[in-house]
Amino acid sequence: MKYVTAVWDDGGFSVDPGAYLAELPRLRADLPPGARSFATDPGHYDIAGATRCVKDLELAGVHFATDKSGGLVLDFAPNKFKHDSGLRITYSGVTHFSVDYEHSIDWMMVDAVLLDEILPDEDGGCTHEIALTDASILVRCRDLEAVWGGTS
Template identity: 75%
Template structure:
């Protein structure tokens, strides 16, 4: 990620969205509408307890890739029982790239959880969404995305 810090550091995680949040207002005219709405939600990066719409600690629970050439992709995240009231479903349109890169393995964790994410404009008018997970990172290059809080499982 370019601005967001989400790293494994000496047996723990260090996350910091402040540099991204400082740049975010400059990206408004460059991000597609759905990506902007999700990234600019004031709760998105509010890391404190009691914020059920912060992405941190959501659990990756499903990946649905279109089997046709529609360019659709859906990522589902289950709520963390200690933090979230509901899960999150992100539907991507016009996907031109999707990857999951495993960087390390944390044996005591049963599921991959979100550390933080970052959405940046792409040169073709779309966006690139990077999600740092506890064991991996997800990268999606797409035309736009729609994020809906609800019963993702």
């Protein structure tokens, strides 16, 4: 990620969205509407308290469109100690999707979100990078829609 810090550091995870949040006022105008709404939601990076913070959500499903429409859906289940509900992110116009597994943390049963970062893309779309406890996801798309609820 370019601005967000989300790394394994000395036996624990180090996460910090500060640099991204400092850049977000400059970046927001170049983000597509759905991505802008999700990235600028006041609870998105409220690690300490918000039930709408992405930190600690658990990756629950990846669904590809089979008709070459460029659709992709990622489902995240709530962390029972933090979230009231899960999150579904629906991507449109996907031109790239990758998951890179590190397989370095074998004691965790699921991949949980550390933090994410949404940046404008040169073609008017965006990239969404999600750091997980044992992997990272990268999506390049036209836009995305994030909806809280369900996937519990």
